[in-house]
Each structure stands twice: as C-alpha cells, then as structure tokens.
Amino acid sequence: MSQSASEMELREEDIRSHYAAAAEMLMGIDHAPRLAQARLTLAAPERSPEISAMNRRFRSTTPGMITRQMARPDGVRLIDRIAESDDDDPLTSAKQAAVTHALRRALSIALAAGAAFADRTGLGELKKANLETRLPAARQGEFGELLGAEALAVLFTFGNALAFLLAPQASEQTVEVGSVDEVLTDNAPLALHGALWELDQIIGLHAKSDDLLVSAVLAYAEQLMAKVALRAETHPRVQPFAEAKYRVEADDFTLAGFTPARKARGTTLTMAFKKPEEVIGNHIAKYQAMRLAKMLMAYDFSRKLNPFAELGGFIFTFMGDGKPGTGKTTLIQMMAGMINDYCKIAGYPFRYQNLSIDNVDSYQGKSGQNAKAFITSVMDPAVIGFGTIDDIDQVAGKRGERGSSAGQQEITAVLMEAFAGANTVVRGNATFGMFSNYPEMVDDALRQRAGARFLVDGPQSREDYIDILALLLGKNHAIPVGEHDLYAGQEIRKAVAASFEGHSQPHEDGLKAVWAAVAGKIGPLDTLAKLGSYLKAIQEADGRFTGRAIKNITDAVKVRAMDFELPDEWMEKPDLFLFKDYDTKKAMIADLRTPITVEMVVQEINRYADSEFRYADKSDEAAIEGAVRDMRRMEEAKRRYLEGKG
Template sequence: MTLSTDLMELKEDRIRAQYAQAEAMLEGFDHTPRIARKTEPDRVEERSPGLGTRRRFRSTTPGLVTRSTARPEGVQLANRILESDEDVLTTPVQASVLRALRRSLSVAQVASDQFAEQSGLADLKRKNLARTLDPSEKTRFQDLLKASALIVLHVFANMSDFLLAELVSETHETETQSGDIEEILIDNDQLALHGVLWELDQEIAAGVSNDAELVAVIRSACEQIMEKVALRAESAAHLDAFNAAHYRVEADNFDITGFTPAARAKSTTLTMAFKKPEEVVGNHIAKYQAMKLAKMLMAYDFQRKLNPFAELGGFIFTFMGDGKPGTGKTTLIQMMAGLISEYCNNAGYAFRYQNLSTDNIDSYQGKSGQNAKAFIRNIIDPNVIGFGTIDDIDQLAGKRGDRQSSAGQLEITAVLMESFAGANTVVRGNCTFGMFSNYPENVDDALRQRAGARFLVDGPQSREDYIDILHLLMGKNHSIPVGDHDLFEAQAIKKAVAASYDKHARPQEDGLIRVFEKVRADIGDLDTIAKLGTYLKAIQEADERFTGRAIKNITDAVKVRAMDFELPDAWMEDPDLFLFKDYDTKKAMIADLARPITVDMVIQEINRYADSEFRYADKSDEVAIENAVREMRRMEEAKRRYMEAGRS
C-alpha cells in the first residue's frame, strides 16, 4: 500500500507541438488488423420510447469471418466521423469529437515521451535507430516499448472519455454501445494507436447515424480499452514509476493517476434518510470515530490528490463495524453519509456513496468480480470524496475453504482483499470503505484483517442510553414526563468516548484476560516497547491468526489516537478557513493539533483489537460446535428411523 505525492504538469507547448502528428493520424493511415476481423453488423431499431438502442454484432470468433473490413484507401477516421450524420455540414458535436480525439492523441504522446525520458527508453530508441543497441539490452527495450504502448493507449482512451463526457448533455440519452474491442496491440506506440483508431473507425462504420450514437460508441469503446489495458498492465514490467506518478493537464483540468480512469467528478444522488449524531444513541467510540473520519475526508487536497492525514498518519482507509442485529449499524452509516454529504455541499465537492450488496453476486463466471471492481473504481475516483459500504459482508464475500461459499462470493473476496491492501493499492485519503456484519466470525480471516480499524457497534448499554433512545424514538406526539433523568447527558461525546477508551485499559474477553494477567504477572506493568512486544507475542501464541498485519492495524489505530481531535465545525461550515487552503497549509494546521502517543493509548488499542479477534474466534468456535452437535443429532435421528424401517 503506497501514498502518491508526485505531481508533474504536462506542458501545454509540448502538447500543442503534437497536434500536427495527431491530425495526420486522424486524416488517414494504413492498417491491416492483426487480431480483429469484424464485419458490419445489423442494427436493432429502438422498439419504444425510453428503451435504449444496442447494436448486435456478428460473431468475431476466429475462423467464422470470411473477409477483412480494412478499407483499401486506409483508415480515415476524421472523414468517417464527418460522414456519421446525414447532414452535409459538420455538426458542433462532430467538431468537438474531432478536437477531443486530437487533444487526447497529443496528450497521450506527451505522456509516452515523458515515460521514455524517465525510464531510459528514449536512449534505447536512439541506439536502436543507430544500430548500436547491445543484444543484452534487447529484452529491456522490448519490455519498455510494451509499457509505453500501454501508457499511450490508456491515456488516449482515458482523456477521450473524459473530454467527451461534456458532450453527453448536448446529445439525447442513448444506450448504444460499441462491440468488443479486440485490436489492442502493444508492440509500440504508433501501432497501438493505429489499432484502436482502426477499431473506432469500424465501430462508427457499423451504423452510427447521429451525434448521440457517435459520442456513446466512442465512449463505450474507450471504457473497454481502459479496462483491457489496465488488466494487461497488472503483469507488465517497468510501470511502477508511472503508477506512482501523478500528471496533470491544467488547461483541461485532467489528471493522469496511473491506470485509474479520470471520470468527471459527479456526485451520486442519495435517497437515504440521513441521521444526525444526536440521533445515534450508544456506540460512543464508533460514533466518535465516524464523525472524525467524515471530517478527515474533507482535508483531501484535489490539486495534490492527497490527504494530509494520509501522509501524517491516522487516516482510516478501511474499517469494520460489527455487532448484534439491531444495534445501530445502519444508523451509523446514515449518520456518516449525512455528515460527509453536508460537508461536501458546503465546499462544493463531489460526493459519491455506494453500497456493495448481495445484488452484485452474479451466476455468470467473473461477473461478480467485475461488479466488485466497478464498485471499488467508483469510490476511489481521485476527483471525488468517496464513501463505500459493504453491508452484511459475511453474506457477500465468501470464506475461503467454506464449501457453502459460491464462486461469485469468492470472486468478491479476492477483489476486496487486493483492493484494500494489495501491492497496487494507493491510499490518497479521498475515500474510505466500511465493512459491516452481524456475524464477523463468518468473514474470511485475511479479509477481516484488512480492516484497519474496528468499530464495535454494540448499541445502547446503560440505563441512561435506554431512556435516551426511548425518548428519541417516541417522538413528540405525547405528554409523558421524562422523570428523573437528564436527557442525552450520557451521550456527551467526549465524556462518553473517554469512558469507553478507559474500559480497554484491561481486556474484555476471557481468553485475552488470561493472557494479559499472565504477562503482567511475569514482567510487571507494560510500560516499555519491549514489554508491549512481549504482550503481543503472548497474544500470538494464544491465537495464531494474530499476525504482523494485526500489529500494523494496531499501530495505525494508535496513530489515529494521536490525531484524536475533531477538526473544528467552523472549518467545515466556512471552507475558506481550512478546506480551500493549499496542501502545505492544511498539513501544518493538522500537525499543530496532533498529540503525543502514550503507553495508555497503545495498551488500549492492543486490547481493543485483540478483544475483537478473540470475540470473533469464540463466536466462530461456538458456531462450529453448534453445527457439529446439530449434525450429530440428525445422524442419530436418521439411524433411529432407519432401524425402525428395517424392523417393519
């Protein structure tokens, strides 16, 4: 898991210098397809208003196609676009499409040139042209050419989709989509671009008849290109520098962040009923951390594409909320989403919320994984503030080794594990993911440990909590007196949180209490790093699942405690006070509020995390025992009935 801090601007003069070459490519070039062999498909007319039009394609299976569709005079994409409408005059949309493609081709070539200079590919190209390339450098040269081709393809498709998104409002809605984009060639930059431009020419020739279809087909093709290129890039060499860098085209407000699509920053329309913090009774630590996290997200800097909290430590990228049914997990989600939505509205930021639900499990192989990847991409978009939730994750993500887990559930587990703590995971601090479950013991151990923070959602606990929640839910249509009770006094957040943290000075679970007492008896108070490490090792000996990842999660939680402050409400209400400051100023303002780490903090966070693991293990064991007992009883009953049937 890495942080991205590099920011490089692609200079406008270098981009414009590529215009002539881009225009020449749009005007015409020769290309004989290597992979694709498409024929012009039939089109399906729109059957009724409101239903989109989708093109049908004849099979592209090798051996079933009888002829090539490459035109003798070559690929003339500019003319093809201008001929896509019956109007003899060029439409504004056609002109905008051509300008967008020219701009995208130019930016893609500049990004490729930048990569060539940084990686040494430019030197190898010069040697190759001079015929002085050493044979020992040939493999590296070919690998770098492939990496460069992947970059130029993704940047071209990414920016084309980004620029054409502006034209959607100028054209009527259509569901027209491109066919399968197959001509993805990565031998070198020029061949790569020729292949996808040939594909665009074929798609438009297949029957685009108006501006709306033209934009929709090109955007659909670009989305496919990005997806296929990103998939190949996962196994390609020499792309680490490109993945870690952040390029910006200032004139277009366009950012290149590795192989992540730079979609226009659009908010989702939320229909959920938001809850205010005072409407959440109990769950003091969970509520407090959710409130802090909502404000942490707002510190994200859209220019730097990084959050100061992610750099300073203390940012929660993933968390798990667990508790019994009816203890307030949904209310907590509604509260946190409501806070972020309100803050984003004040600042004018795009906010995107999405829940990954059981509806995303599909019977088709690979489709569940695709749904999960789309969910992740939607939330991590660096141009928005994102909040993704996975409710009832024990039902959605399969537990490896569990025979009852479907293939679709296991696909989702694999995607979430890679996305939350994989080699290519980049934490920018613009989004967070919350996993919620009534039965966290049924969640795969490795996936559960990817939750950097634990929110115990245990609902109302004290007498005062139950009085408060009764009064809150009763509403105002009554005259029943409150009685001897100060309403919501117990919900005073700082006082309640302090008491909740103090509880964890000692463990809560029986198994962990025994470990804690034994270590204390052997070595005394846990007041040094060595003694704390001894305690951690003792926990690992009691529960082998308590690995290095658990230690990382604990230390991350301790860093969160070091940032144990809420950003002032005034900073959220008036964006000029904080949100609109430059990155370095925001970072300094946050650093001034930080507090030092203490031994008490470390012990409390060790106990909080370890308590949750022991609680999950105990529940998991109990469930396994209950299932085994139930199975034994069934077998006994089956034997009894079998014997009775034999005697009769």
C-alpha cells in the same frame, strides 16, 4: 491550474490544427478489421431500395443480442451511428453532441501527442526519409518499432482523453462491452481507424439510450487503455512516451505516459442521512466515524495525499460489527451524510458506493470484476470516496468454507489485495467500512485487514434507552420526559472518554485469563517490554494474533494521538483550512496532536484483542452447533433407514 516544471505543454493551436482530420474520421472511414471479429452484420433489407439506402437495418451475429443498426458497407460513419442511438428522434440530443465533441477533441489530442512523440524520437525525420525513398535499410527496423510505439501512444492518449472528457456525462448505468481486440500497431492513422471501427460496433450493440451511449463509450475507452498499456509493457521504444508528461491546459488534463487520468465523477446520493444526535449509543463508533469524516476532508487534491495519511492516524479500513438492529445502517447514513455536507461546502466531488450481495455473480470472473470496479471507483484520487460492504459475511467468502461460492471467493481475493496488497497506496481520500452481524463468519485474513474496529452495540444504558425512545416517538405527543436530561448522555466526548476507559481491562473471558496471568507475573503494564510480553501471551492463546494485528493496534494508537476533532468552523469556512496548501494543513494538524500514553496502548490492545476473542468464541460455537446438527441429522437418517429396512 499552473503547469509544473516537469510538464510539457501540448499547445492548443497544435491540438486544434488536427480538428479537421479528426472530424473527417468521425464522418467516414473505410476499415476492414484485422484482429477483431465483426459483432454485427448487415441484414437483408425489408423496404424499398430508396428507404433502405437512407436507413439500413442490421442484425447481430452475437448470440442473445437484439437487432441493431450496424456498420455500413460503405464505411464507418461514427457521427451517424451516434445520432441513431436514440432511434426515431431526428434531433441530436445534448449527450450525443457531448460524445461527438469529446471524440473529436480526444482524437485531436491523440494526434498532437503522436506528433510530439515523433518530434522527440526522430520519427518525423524517418517518416520524411521513407516518403522520399531514402530511408537506409539499416534503420528500417528502428522505423517500424517507432511507428508501433507511436501507434500505442496515440491509442492510449485517445482512450485516456475520451474517458477524461466524457466523465462529467456519466450516469450510474454501466455497460459490459467485452474485450477490445482491434489494437493495431502498424502506424498511428491505421490504429485510430481500427479503434473507431470497434467503437462503432460497440455503440451499435449497446447504445439504446443517451445514458447507455455514454456508458458504452466510457467502457470502451477504459478497455482500450488497459489493452494498450498491457501491449506497451513489452513493445520497444515506448519509453519516451511512457516517461513524458504533457499538459492540456484548456481541459485541465494531464497526460502522464500510460497512466490514466481521472476526471472527478461524484454521485448524487439519495439515502436518508442521519445527524450525529440521531445515533444513540455506539459512542466510540460514532466518535471515530465523525472524526474520519473530517479527516477525509483534509485530502489535498493537488498533492493527492492527506496529511493524516502521512502523519499517521488515518483510518483506511474499518470493521463495524454488532447484533442486528444495533445501528450499523444508521452509522453509515450518519457518516455519508456528514461527508456529503462537507463536500458540498468545499465544492469537492464525493462518491459513495456499496458492494452488496447483488454483486456476487454466477458468471466466472464477473464477481471479481465487480469488486475491482467498486475499489477503483471509491479510490479514484479525483474524488472523496466512501465505500461500504454491508453484510460482508455474505458478500465475501471464507476461504476453505464449503458454503462459499466461487464468486464470493473472488471478492475476498480482490478485497484482500486492495486493502493491504503490495500495490495498495493509501492517499487518504477514501475509506472503506465493512459491516456484519456475524464477523466470525468473515475470512480471518480479510477481517484482519480492517485497521480499526467499531463495536456497534447500540443503546446500552438506561439513559440511552430513554433517548432512543424519545427520538423514535417523534414530536406528535405530549408525554412528559420525566426525570431525565434528554440526550445529555450522548454528549460525545464525555461518552467516548468513559467508553475508552472501559477498555483498561479486558471484556472477553479468554482475554481476561491472559490478562490475569500476565499481570500476576510482571505487574502493571507500564513499559514497552511488559506490553510486548502481554502481546506475546495473547498470541500464544490465539495463533491468529499476528504481526498484522500489532500493526492495526499501533495504527489505532496513532489515531488516538490524533484525538481531536477538526473544528467545525474549518469545515464551514473552507478558507480557514480546506483550501490551504498541503504543507500548511499538515502543520496545522501536527500542532493538534497529543502524546501517546501507555494507557492508550493498553486500551487499544484490549479493544482489538477483545474483538478477536469475541469472533473466535462465536466462530467455535457456530462450528460446534453445526457439528451437533449434522450428528442429529445422521442419527435420524440412520433411524429412518433401519425402520424402512425392517
């Protein structure tokens, strides 16, 4: 990959010149913790002194932790700690070696970055003057501040490079390592010693297998970066590092101040994928899911932007709702399968994750952490991401609802901020689908953050039911089809055109009344003024129909303007489109756009408003039924109370 004009190079020879110092730190350092508390202490030996000297045993001071081997009284030897992570195996495993090499490389990159910072800020000259006892008293304050800034730069670079280099070794296992406390800013060497001491503690506690070893080190690196970046916000003289951009060509690693670099980490999916022809009915939902799968593939990894996100028409969030058994899971399996296949052809990393009820935790703050980790993982700009929240009415709590737990409320807050918050950046590499059988139970503000609505209503026509019967029966029979053109009704463009046309008129009774009143006053909706009048009338009928609803409608209209499928050939032969540069891809997409029509706008207003009226009706009916049940219970309780009293 070529180096941009704004990037400075961290030369390979400069990095490798620190290999010896990095290896020495891994082999053994002495460090007495200053800010952190030791999590483990030395246990009394149970064997002969000779054996104990070779293989000391330690016990945890952390409640609930099992006995593990711990930091030695003669210093921290991280290489030995890593080798002991699989207990009795005398040979070093591939992952242990990978961790050790990543640590040496990350330490060397960090030391090289520290040297570059010292050269850039004049700290190198101040160090030399200090060693020679000729540092002016007037500059001692500046010297101390620069030493602290260098320590923060070196610590962040260490964590950043370590996370980047170890990313390909990551598994699906995760480790909670707690807070990172031993963040020292006296000088860079002491800062690294403190970091290695704390990492040794964490490995001793958590690394019970190779996968857990990698997960523990990665978790530590992430926590270290977060703590250092927070400290750097108020520390003086860090700007030269924060504004610098360095390139490590051999690792394809870019160091951009206190911003974490992300290495592509895909996941191997084991779900049962479905083909589009196996999704019966749900024509609009299927069509939009198929198009969205191809839209994601237009993402440009160099520019970190998707032309669809810039031109308009990219679906960042969508809500799929329908009765149980109408095909929501099948739709997820189809879309994930298509993206997975396209990514395999292009060689792109694909990450699919689902946020489920299992992520709601009774421990305060843990549910929010789970939701943040889910969002961060899917939105990683180094991958194509697809995130789903199935049964979102159970996962995310409705604010003000007495039945919602604190954990559910935490997840709601995180999702609302992630989907449409002040810091939300839609790059076009990831999309999120929320699915529910009871969308009326989803918090109104969270539901309105779904930019598109997929009504998953399952088979509808006689032809649909014949098709799904034939599909599910399979081929182990000789029953004739009869007078029916099998799967002809599933021809997607024909079915979608009919489905969109069906929204030229409202479907829900409440919206029908608004439509009739507006049409009776102003006639056909053929101008922006008349369309605005219709929207205002909807808002008067339902106060939740706010400006966000209008944005979602206009976004859906822009999607309709992109009412084309990227040719299958473009997905099958990446050189035709996927591997083009960003501007070429953008121009190719722009050429396929169609003009926005008033029919599109009317249909999308009705589609969106129908869904909101449908949710409101269901929500009101559910509330009424609940109130009736409460009244009946109170009447029965009163009757039994009076009988018992008599």
